[in-house]
Amino acid sequence: MPSTDSHGKEESVWVPAGTIEQIPVGQGRCVLTGARQIALFRLRSGEVYALDAVCPHRGGPLAEGLVGRETVICPLHAFKFSLRDGRGLDNDFSVKSYPVELRDGNLFVGFPAGDGPHTVADGGA
Amino acid sequence: MGRTEARKRKLLVIGNGMAGARTVEEILARGGAEQFDITVFGEEPYGNYNRILLSNVLSGTQDPSEIFLNSLNWYAEKGIELRAGVRADVIARPHKAIHCDDGNWYQYDNLIIATGSRPSIPPIAALRRANGEFRPGIFVFRTLDDCHKIAEYAAKCRRAAVIGGGLLGLEAARGLLNHGLAVHVVHLMGHLMEQQLDPQAAAILRRTIEAMGIQVHLKKLTKAALGDDQVTGLAFEDGATLDCDMIVVATGITPNAEIGSRWGLVTERAIVVDDHMRTSDPEIYAVGECAQHRGRVYGLVAPLWEQTKVLADQITGTNPDATYQGSKLATKLKVMGVELVSMGVVEPDRENEDVVQFMEPRRGIYKKLVIRDGRLAGGIMLGDVSKAAYLMQAFDRDIRLPDEWLSLLFDTGAPTAEVTFAEMPDSVQICNCNGVSKGTIVRCVGGGKRSLKSVMETTRAGTGCGSCKTLVGELVEWACGGRVEDDPSVHYYVPDIPLTKTELVKAVRDRSLKSVSAVYQALADGKDEPAGKPGLASLLKIIWGDEYQDERDARFINDRVHANIQNDGTFSVVPRIYGGVTSPAELRRIADVAEKYHARMVKITGGQRIDILGIRKQDLPYVWRDLGMPSGHAYTKAFRTCKTCVGTDFCRYGLGDSVQLGIKIEKRFQGIESPHKMKLAASGCPRNCAEATVKDLGAVAVENGWQIYVGGAAGSTVRAGDLLATVKTHEEVLTLMGRFIQYYRENARYAERTYSFVQRLGIERVRAILIEDCEGEVARLDREVEAAVAAYRDPWLERSKPYEPTQFAEAGRVENHAGEFAADAVH
Numbered sequence: 001m002p003s004t005d006s007h008g009k010e011e012s013v014w015v016p017a018g019t020i021e022q023i024p025v026g027q028g029r030c031v032l033t034g035a036r037q038i039a040l041f042r043l044r045s046g047e048v049y050a051l052d053a054v055c056p057h058r059g060g061p062l063a064e065g066l067v068g069r070e071t072v073i074c075p076l077h078a079f080k081f082s083l084r085d086g087r088g089l090d091n092d093f094s095v096k097s098y099p100v101e102l103r104d105g106n107l108f109v110g111f112p113a114g115d116g117p118h119t120v121a122d123g124g125a
Numbered sequence: 126m127g128r129t130e131a132r133k134r135k136l137l138v139i140g141n142g143m144a145g146a147r148t149v150e151e152i153l154a155r156g157g158a159e160q161f162d163i164t165v166f167g168e169e170p171y172g173n174y175n176r177i178l179l180s181n182v183l184s185g186t187q188d189p190s191e192i193f194l195n196s197l198n199w200y201a202e203k204g205i206e207l208r209a210g211v212r213a214d215v216i217a218r219p220h221k222a223i224h225c226d227d228g229n230w231y232q233y234d235n236l237i238i239a240t241g242s243r244p245s246i247p248p249i250a251a252l253r254r255a256n257g258e259f260r261p262g263i264f265v266f267r268t269l270d271d272c273h274k275i276a277e278y279a280a281k282c283r284r285a286a287v288i289g290g291g292l293l294g295l296e297a298a299r300g301l302l303n304h305g306l307a308v309h310v311v312h313l314m315g316h317l318m319e320q321q322l323d324p325q326a327a328a329i330l331r332r333t334i335e336a337m338g339i340q341v342h343l344k345k346l347t348k349a350a351l352g353d354d355q356v357t358g359l360a361f362e363d364g365a366t367l368d369c370d371m372i373v374v375a376t377g378i379t380p381n382a383e384i385g386s387r388w389g390l391v392t393e394r395a396i397v398v399d400d401h402m403r404t405s406d407p408e409i410y411a412v413g414e415c416a417q418h419r420g421r422v423y424g425l426v427a428p429l430w431e432q433t434k435v436l437a438d439q440i441t442g443t444n445p446d447a448t449y450q451g452s453k454l455a456t457k458l459k460v461m462g463v464e465l466v467s468m469g470v471v472e473p474d475r476e477n478e479d480v481v482q483f484m485e486p487r488r489g490i491y492k493k494l495v496i497r498d499g500r501l502a503g504g505i506m507l508g509d510v511s512k513a514a515y516l517m518q519a520f521d522r523d524i525r526l527p528d529e530w531l532s533l534l535f536d537t538g539a540p541t542a543e544v545t546f547a548e549m550p551d552s553v554q555i556c557n558c559n560g561v562s563k564g565t566i567v568r569c570v571g572g573g574k575r576s577l578k579s580v581m582e583t584t585r586a587g588t589g590c591g592s593c594k595t596l597v598g599e600l601v602e603w604a605c606g607g608r609v610e611d612d613p614s615v616h617y618y619v620p621d622i623p624l625t626k627t628e629l630v631k632a633v634r635d636r637s638l639k640s641v642s643a644v645y646q647a648l649a650d651g652k653d654e655p656a657g658k659p660g661l662a663s664l665l666k667i668i669w670g671d672e673y674q675d676e677r678d679a680r681f682i683n684d685r686v687h688a689n690i691q692n693d694g695t696f697s698v699v700p701r702i703y704g705g706v707t708s709p710a711e712l713r714r715i716a717d718v719a720e721k722y723h724a725r726m727v728k729i730t731g732g733q734r735i736d737i738l739g740i741r742k743q744d745l746p747y748v749w750r751d752l753g754m755p756s757g758h759a760y761t762k763a764f765r766t767c768k769t770c771v772g773t774d775f776c777r778y779g780l781g782d783s784v785q786l787g788i789k790i791e792k793r794f795q796g797i798e799s800p801h802k803m804k805l806a807a808s809g810c811p812r813n814c815a816e817a818t819v820k821d822l823g824a825v826a827v828e829n830g831w832q833i834y835v836g837g838a839a840g841s842t843v844r845a846g847d848l849l850a851t852v853k854t855h856e857e858v859l860t861l862m863g864r865f866i867q868y869y870r871e872n873a874r875y876a877e878r879t880y881s882f883v884q885r886l887g888i889e890r891v892r893a894i895l896i897e898d899c900e901g902e903v904a905r906l907d908r909e910v911e912a913a914v915a916a917y918r919d920p921w922l923e924r925s926k927p928y929e930p931t932q933f934a935e936a937g938r939v940e941n942h943a944g945e946f947a948a949d950a951v952h
Contacts, residue, residue, distance in 0.1 A: 024929045026642070026653075026678025027685075030936040037936065044642055044653060044678070053936065061694045061936055064682040068655030075682045075690055077559070078588055078656075090582050 012099065012110035019105050020048070028072065030063035033109050038098065039063035040107060041072060041083055049083040050098040050109045057093055133162045134234035136440070137223060139213045139384065141167025143176055144413025144429050145239030146195055151437030153203060160441060161235075163205045166225060169268060170210035172196045177426060182272045183300030189269055216388035218406055235408055235440060238396060240381035242414040242424065243267060247288070247376050250349035262356035262371040266297045267378075278371055279304040286310075286359055286369040288347050290317040292458065294375035298339050299461040301373070309340045309367055311347055311359065313376075321456060321467035325484060326491045326505045333489040333508070334461050342367070378424055380415045395422045400448040402436040412436050419451050428452030455517050457510065463489065466513040468520045469503025470495045478502060481530045492534045499525050514547035522606030546603045555596060558589020563600065570604035577601050578614060590841055591876065618664065618875065619657030622648045626664070626874065633668055640674035641665065659684070660875035663762065666798060667870050670912060677928060686933060687920040688745055689760035691738065694936070695725070696745060698737040699759035700752050701795060704769045704787030704807075705733030711754065718751045732766035732804055734759065743935035746924035755919040756796070762876070764794040764866070765804045768816070772809025772826065781826025783809035786855050790824075793859055796917045797866060797910075800873040800882075805862075818846050821879040822865060824858050827851065831858050835865055835891065836883025844880040847888035850896055864895050864903060867910035 015033040023029045023042040030039050030053045037053035039062040051072070055062050060076030067073075071080050071089060080089040086097035099110040136152070138145045149163060157163070167173070173195040181187035200207040208227070215224035222230045244265035246252065252263055259265075262282070264275050275297075279285065285301045287294045290312025298308045310317075316327035331341050346362035350372060358368045385396035391405035395417035402410050402418075412432045414424055423429065431452055438447035455468030473480050473495050483492040490508035494501060494516070501520040506513050512534060519526060526533065551564025561584045574580045577598045581587045587594040602609050618626040622644070629648075638644045641661045645653040658679040666673045677685050688696035700715070715735055719727045725739030734757055740748055749756075758765055767790040770776065772783030787807040794805075806817035807824045817823025819839035823846055825832045830853045837846025849865065852858055868891075873882040883891060893899040895906075927933065 022931050022934070024677060024931070026676065029931055029934060045651070058692065059694070063936065064685075064690065064694075066655035066658055066681060067678065068653045068658070069651070071655055073655050076692065080656075090585065 011113040013113055014101065014108040014110050017050070017100070017107040017109045020102055020107055021105065023048075026067060028063040028065060028067055030061060031107075034111075036111075038109055039072075040100065040109075041067050043067065043069065043083075045069065048100045048102060048107065050100045051081065051083065051086050052095045052097075054095075055079060055081075055093075056088075056095055057091065062095065134160055135232055136161040136163045136235045136237070137231055137233040138163065138165045138237045138239060139223065140237075140239030140241055140381075140413070140415070141165050141169065141173050141207065141209065142239060142241040142413065143173070143194070143426065144241060144415075144433065145237065146173035147430065148237055148239060148412055148433040148436055149203075149205060150195075151433045152441055155437050155441040155443040157437070157441050158204060164208065164231060165200065165205055166208045166211050166213050168210065168212050169270070171269065172199065172207070172209070174269060176267075179266070179269065179272055180296035180300050182269065183266070183275060183297065184303040185276075185300075186303070189272070192269075213384065216384065216390075216409075218389060218409070221408065233408070235410070237436070237440075238385060238390075238404070238409065238411040238415060239413050240384060240415040242378035242380045244374060245377045245379040246374055247347070249288070249347050249374075251352075252350050252372075252374070254354075260350065260352075260354060260356060262352075263350060264371070264373050266293060266373050266375050272300075275300070275371075275373060276304065279306055282306055282370040284309070284369040285371045285373065286367055287373045287375055288359070289375035289377070290314065290341065290343070291320060291375065291377065292318060292456075292460070293377075294373075295334070295460045297373045297375050298334075302337065302339060302461070306371075307340075308338070309342060309369060310334075311342045311345045311361075311367065313344070313346055315344055317341065317343075318460070318467075321465070321471070322505060322507070323471045323493065326471075326493065326507050329484070329486050329489055329491045329507060330460065330463060330465070332486060333463050337461055339461070378414065380417070380422055382415050382417075385411065385415070393417055393420075400435075400450065401439045402432055402449055403439070410436050410440065418449060421451060423452060423454075425454060425456055427455065453521055455520055457513060457517065463508060464506075464510040465508075466504075466506040466510050466517065468505075468517060469501070471503050471505050473502075481534060483534055494530070494533060496526060496530070501526060518547045518603065522603065524603055524606075546600060555600060556584075556586035556589060556593045558593075559585040561586035566597065566600050567604045570601055575601075575605050575610040577609070593841075619654065619660050621645075621652055621654040621657060624648070629664070630668060633665065639665065639669050639672055641676050641679035643674070663798060663800060663875055670909075671916060677932075683760035686742055686745055687756055687760065687923065688740065688742075693739075695739045695741055697759070698740050698745070698748055698752075699730065699734050699757035700737075700754035701757040701791070702734050702754070703791045704767060704784055706769075706784060706788065707735070714752055714754075718748055721751065722748050730759070730766075732759075733768045734766055741935070743933050745933055746927070749921040749924045756921040758796055761798070762801050763796055763798045763803070764791075765802050767791045767794075768804070768806040768820070770807075770809050770814040772807075776809055778812060779809040779826070780811075780828055781809050781824075781831060782855070783807040783815065783824070783826060786824060786831070786858060787815075789855055789859060790862065793914055794863070794866060796920070797870075797913050799866065799870045800875050801878045803866065803869075803879065819843065820846065822846075822862050824862075829853065831855075833858060833861055833865075836879045836888070838878060838880035842878075842880055844884070846880075847883055847891070849888070849892060860907065861895065863910040863914070864906045865891070867906040867913070868895060868902075870913075871906075871909075 017031045017033050026044045028039050028041040030037055039051045039053040041049045053063055055074040057079050060074040062072055062074055064075045065072040070083055073080050079091045086095040088094050101108045172193055175192045175194050178192040182189050212226045213223045222232050224230050244267050254260055285306045286309045287298045288311050290310050298310050301308045316324045347359050348362050349360045350356055351358040351360055356372055358366050360366050380395035382392050382395040386392035391397045395415050396404055396411040398404055398411050398416045398418050402412055404411050413429050432449050435447045435449040438444035457466045479496045481494040492506050494504040500523050549563050553563045555561055555563050565584050566586055569580050569584050574583050580601050587597040616625050618629045636647055638647055641658050659681050662679040682690050688698055719737050722740055722744045724737045728736045730736050767787040769783045769787030773779035774784050803821040805822045806815040806820040808815040808817040809826045813825055817825050818834050819837040823834040830851050832851045833849045834846030835849045838844045
């Protein structure tokens with residue numbers, strides 16, 4: 001169940017998003033948190049990032065994209081997005097990004113308290 | 126005088142001709158009205174007009190009002206003080222002030238001299254009266270007033286002589302012709318317009334204008350004007366005379382540079398300026414025909430436009446890096462209705478210059494191009510300027526010309542893209558994948574992106590299928606005017622690792638880097654650029670073979686799940702059907718699978734295979750299991766298919782067993798990865814129903830053997846393959862194809878198709894290496910490809926042994942699917 005946590009900068013709702021092992025190193029996977037599909041990315045450096053799962057360009061699955069240190073490339077048309085903030089790097093689109101916490105191998109995605117995970121994201125599947 | 130931030134600088138412009146006025150416009154366009162109070166001094170009592178069109182006024186085809194560029198109102202609207210009919214006579218540089226013939230002194234912070242030029246008058250006797258004025262009937266042709274006077278006087282005349290067979294003289298002659306006069310053009314040189322034309326072109330032009338009623342007299346040095354007060358004719362050095370009742374002198378121009386030399390600015394033929402258009406006094410600029418830049422004085426309008434831009438960039442501080450580098454001279458004009466383009470060198474003067482020439486005197490057409498090192502050094506187009514737009518751009522911007530020169534002069538069927546950039550509307554789509562138009566690319570270049578890479582990154586042009594990349598490159602080069610920035614990173618094999626392929630291979634070997642992450646760790650501080658990963662993986666696999674350490678994050682999604690991702694995130698499944706030969710049982714299984722997994726479409730592919738489309742990722746392992754067929758590799762950079770015709774099995778024309786050859790080829794090379802995909806074909810006779818000559822590799826049966834073609838294509842690019850060799854047996858075909866494949870794997874750039882690879886090397890070189898063994902590599906290549914063949918493993922076997930637990934996890938259900946993917950074990 002979602003729990004409110006005060007570790008985030010603002011009040012966030014932290015939602016479990018499976019275990020880190022499910023994401024192969026250097027790749028992304030799409031998880032359903034509440035009603036929202038989130039793309040989680042596990043970098044070779046150990047960092048984990050969370051973005052909305054759907055590319056705003058033509059709905060490509062971002063979790064299937066190639067991932068580098070700070071970038072994911074959508075597999076459909078190679079639009080690039082920053083993993084840190086979801087900003088389009090070679091385009092004017094952007095996707096929402098979320099804070100992620102790793103506790104004992106379990107992942108939690110932080111949603112703003114007023115924008116909980118049960119709200120279906122725009123363009124979400 | 127103290128200067129405060131609030132006070133605007135005082136800018137004076139001497140000269141209200143085309144240069145002066147245009148400079149003011151350029152300054153205003155850069156927000157100059159905020160910085161400057163501008164006063165313009167013009168000798169002529171008008172606003173600013175287009176001097177180039179004066180001949181139209183003279184000929185009566187345009188009204189004077191039509192040639193005004195800026196009316197007097199314009200100056201008022203823009204807050205510019207125009208002193209029309211006022212002449213500046215002193216520049217007091219120590220006081221930063223000028224004195225004018227209206228008796229006033231004007232202060233300046235900056236001064237622009239744009240005094241232009243005046244007609245130069247040759248030493249001809251009896252042109253003037255004692256008081257220095259021209260005698261009645263003698264005119265120059267420079268200003269609107271000159272036009273009026275000539276037109277007025279022409280009404281009383283029957284015969285006019287124009288001294289000077291250059292551009293201006295012919296323009297004057299045309300004007301006079303329209304006034305109903307018999308017109309003679311007298312020219313000192315051996316042919317007309319010697320600045321712009323070679324003798325052949327000039328002869329054709331002469332013929333054309335003489336047909337209009339103008340008589341041309343060449344090699345005539347005019348000695349004197351005849352007549353007492355009124356003009357009655359001309360006398361020449363050779364003793365001949367010519368009757369006429371009016372004379373227009375049009376023998377060239379002299380820069381109005383005296384104001385510079387007299388008041389201490391460095392002046393030679395004209396006022397000397399630097400690349401910023403500054404004179405020797407840094408507060409004073411000069412522009413246009415009164416300015417001399419790097420020893421040259423320009424009398425044409427295009428260089429003037431370039432100069433005004435630089436001057437405005439500099440004086441407003443908009444672009445302190447702006448420099449004027451001099452202009453290449455290209456003119457497009459109409460001489461007596463004859464269209465003419467002339468640019469650069471019109472006579473080849475070096476051994477390495479080629480000339481392309483076409484002449485059709487009867488129709489008044491002449492075309493000539495002087496080509497140096499594949500670029501246009503100059504040329505002439507007379508009578509037909511339909512190809513001029515591109516050629517003038519190519520000349521001005523030093524663009525590399527296409528190899529085929531005929532189409533430079535004529536439209537030969539479909540023009541090549543290169544030939545039509547200039548004429549191409551901005552709306553034309555260049556990149557059909559991403560919908561990027563010519564205009565978008567040109568604007569992007571205009572916005573400062575001057576390399577192919579930066580333009581591709583910004584506009585996405587060329588980043589789809591990549592087939593337009595060459596075109597985008599040419600367009601960028603064209604739009605940059607040949608001044609493309611050489612972005613060293615375009616030579617890198619992958620972004621972020623500053624090494625070419627050769628350097629990278631060496632580093633990888635020397636440091637024994639066997640995985641993609643190891644390469645990034647060692648050569649890029651761990652900064653792994655995602656776009657570079659698949660290319661690097663491909664290279665490492667070829668370098669290390671079995672020793673390559675596979676990392677799935679270096680693979681594109683297709684290569685992680687062995688299927689081709691579709692626009693809705695589902696996948697397409699193409700099972701291996703060797704040689705395109707299937708069976709009823711196989712077809713039944715395929716049909717069952719398509720139904721069971723709700724395929725959205727079942728489609729025969731271009732390569733004679735069956736594509737099951739719309740399969741969900743999580744179903745892939747089950748689909749493969751149910752099919753019981755190996756992967757057809759329709760999703761990756763690898764050997765794809767070998768298309769066949771029925772050959773000797775059934776066809777009454779068959780010469781060779783293409784079906785069996787195709788099956789052998791496919792069994793041998795299936796799954797072999799390469800820089801890009803390889804599509805093959807085998808045809809049983811030269812009718813070539815399998816289209817083997819437009820495949821990456823193709824075999825065509827001929828009497829007693831097989832022809833092997835390489836480097837063909839019939840996709841986004843169409844190229845007929847080159848004949849590599851003709852051999853006797855299937856086995857020889859397999860050997861040679863394998864050798865080629867290995868050579869391609871080792872030497873092509875990542876994502877370079879064979880059609881580009883073979884074209885780049887040339888088939889002679891490919892033959893020399895693969896057939897004649899000029900590099901002694903054949904035995905090794907054969908061994909390497911054998912090893913690659915032996916290492917083949919059907920990737921679809923991962924259905925029962927997934928590489929990673931969540932390899933085929935359903936989107937959004939990762940956590941529930943771990944460990945569930947041994948497809949053969951479930952069900």
